[in-house]
Amino acid sequence: MSGGTRASAGAAPGADAALFEYVLRLGDNDVILAQRLAEWVGHGPVIEEDIALTNVGLDLLGQGRMWLQYAGEVEARLAGTGRSEDELAFLRDGGAYRNVQLVELPNGDFAATMARQFYFDHAHLLLLRALARSADPRVAEIAAKAAKEVDYHAQRSADWVIRLGDGTAESRARMQRALDRLWPYTGELFATDAVDRVLVAAGVAADAEALRAPWLATVERVLAEATLSLPAGTWMHGANGRGGRQGVHTEHLGHLLAEMQFLQRAYPGARW
Amino acid sequence: MVTDEQRALAAAAGAGAAVPPVDVVWDALAGVPDPEIPAVSIVELGMVRAVGWDGGRLRVEVTPTYSGCPATDVIAGMIRERLAAIGFADVDVVMRLSPPWSTDWIAPEAKAKLAAYGIAPPQSRAVVVDVAGVSPKGRPRGRTPERAARR
16 A cells, blocks of 8 residues: 555545544654654753653654554555554655644744643643544553553643743743744644544544644643733644645654654664 | 473363463463563563463463553563463463553552662552543552653
8 A cells, every 4th residue: 555645635535544544643643743852862951851851752652653553454454464563654755644743843942842742732632532432442442541641741741831931031932932833733633634524423533623622721721820822823734634634744744754764764674 | 392281281272171270371470570670570560461371372461551661572572481481482472451551550569579679669549530431450440650660
């Protein structure tokens, strides 16, 4: 099966074809954000934070592995043969990646990293809690395992938004700037397309649109405590059915993959 | 290496006869240390969920403590090695995610060993979040800070 196929936003895919896409989206969010967090290794503001960022990334990498393993099994059901987690991670080009654009954006300063994490973690947690009740038992058990870990991520990133927002003039300005800049990438977290609709109808997927209100309530509560303002913009990248989840990415993903995939590209099939 | 006795046992299990007792397997697994905290075994940590015969093959179900645990593959290898040493050469080591592991799965006696090893043993605490509505069998229900033990 070609790695570059795109789900049409119009035609309704079959159940397993939709499931493959859906599980890839879940796994790719984890793998790409884990790679971004790994860039912080050795650069954290303090040792404790350096380790914490890496541990969050490690959780996400482990979750991403579970999703990509399942995606490969679904692909085998569909096409007779399925790719391994490593083939999916290291041998797909940008257009075949299905992560939301938010997670591929560069780390920026510490405030930008934590703002990205804050927006993502709380949407991620709501999604995983909903998926823990999925009609697909494999989806449900991976989600239940991951939610235990993401609950901690969400508490932690909210704490940092409050600490930096309600901190010094400099930290407050940086956190507000980061929240404002990343805001237009949050719409894609709650966008739905034909893949979602097929699986929501089957009780397998969570209705992302329904997660927006509880997510916004949490964001508003945390920003109020942080003495920060909720960004006002309404334009959202990738929420029109042509975003990262459909394989349309920012220019940043290719650079990330160039580093992440270098070894397998330069030495195909290398093992150690 | 498979002994003649094991071959006979496996054949008997495959033929639907009474399966061999798994106590010997549990005892062997109790000798497999956690690679990161060797003071306790993988059984004491609650990582081994089930041992049984499945169509003539020995099946060991293991749960990861956290998703990104880099020791998971090592542990599967140690299990195979330990069981091969007592004659079970052909073992399926299967990952089981549900119900998710928490520190409530750690055996009480292992908490004393963790303390002696220099790790503050996690205590059970009130439920903060219960995403799956599941409760580990025979262990108190709850969510605890497993990172205290793992990292």
